[in-house]
Amino acid sequence: SNHLSDRIKNMSTSATLAMAAKARELRSEGKDIIGLSLGEPDFNIPDFIKEAAKQAIDENYSAYTPVDGYAELKKSISGKFKRDNGLDYGLNQIVVSTGAKQSLFNVAMVCLNPGDEVILPAPYWVSYSDIVKLAEGVPVEVPTGIETDFKMTPEQLEAAITPKTRMLWFSSPCNPSGSVYGKEELEALAAVLKKYPDIYVVSDEIYEHINFVGGHVSIAAIDGMYDRTITVNGVSKAFAMTGWRIGYIGAPEWIAKGCTKLQGQVTSGANSIAQRAVIAALDAPLSKIQFMIDEFHKRRDLVLHLLGEIDGFKLNVPEGAFYVFPDISSFFGKTLKGTTINSAEDFALYLLEHANVATVTGEAFGNPNCIRISYAASEKELRQAIAQIKEVL
Ligand code: PLP
Secondary structure: OOOOHHHHHOOOOOOOHHHHHHHHOOOOOHOEEEOOOOOOOOOOOOOOHHHHHHHHOOOOOOOOOOOOHHHHHHHHHHHHHHHOOOOOOOHHHHHOOHHHHHHHHHHHHHHHOOEEEEEEEEOOOOOOOOOOOOHHOEEEEEEEOOHHHOOOOOOHHHOOOOEEEEEEEEEOOOOOOOOOOOOHHHHHHHHHOOOOOOOOEEOOOOOOOOEOOOOOOOHHOOOOOOOEEEEEEEEOOHHHHHHHOEEEEEOHHHHHHHHHHHHHHHHOOOOHHHHHHHHHHHHHHHHHHHHHHHHHHHHHHHHHHHHHHOOOOOOOOOOOOEEEEEOHHHOOOOOOOOOEEOOOHHHHHHHHHOOOOOOOEHHHHHHOOEEEEEOOOOHHHHHHHHHHHHOOO
């Protein structure tokens, strides 16, 4: 392993995947671990999507696909952007990829030169920072706390901008905090960006539909932002299709072209069967997935209620996604069952070892005071997990 490239040596392993691996290891030793570390809906995908996939197999959708995605799928995506976001993206502005993760990687590779700075309001999704570094960009974290509902203020944005700033990346609803930026908040950020026309925005909207306050707003729809925003989305979360690996962007044409060029040399077009299934998913009325959103909403309320009964957990009220991100820094310096807790990582490991519950340290998301708990799990598991957590604290 001495000869591993510096690129890969300098990369961190996905903390969410690492925690899942640790939980698996403990399970293989016979421990009954409740996994609340992964960002994965626990629903089966709706039958009409499965039917579309079966039909695609029978209709022999088995050849290489166009690098940027089937035209029929891009039409569905274009229709979805119009219907849900009020955005007009032509087919030449849309690129389908193997998951939103690849969409993000493509954009980083296409838009960044070595040394270009990318502003990441923290907490941010784990992979942003390593994807930016892989593209030789420099992540610039802007820490936010529970006081502002983990949202970056316009003043913070302005203070983080330097002559090297090239992009701003954020997700709303946010993984891990569940925070949702409203229209006025986005307008205020856009007002700052107006002064810096060379800065582009990656708006990761993969949790768009998992929103309990309604009214998702795309920053690309804010005055002056359309030509400088890359809107990223996918089907992993709202349609419970994590393993199908389809994500997509709507972007200025030159960026879409760059992504297609890159993808053409790396993965080629995304999986044919999955693409056909996603046409069915995106063309369907949103009422077909409402049951999942209602269920997440119920679980959010349950988890907030149960965690609220534990002394020392400070919680915001997440308006979307399926995570809570409690500030647990009040435990730092305490010794529990002979273990001294000095960091969020210590705390998450303590919960894993003593409460048999897998969570993720906030450090991985750029926030050292919090842990992330996913509530994409059954009500029974959530009740059990939180009871065990309460017990060991
Ligand atoms: N963006 C955010 C904020 C996510 O939480 C995730 C998945 O965890 C992704 C992107 C990647 O999604 P995909 O499964 O489409 O690659």
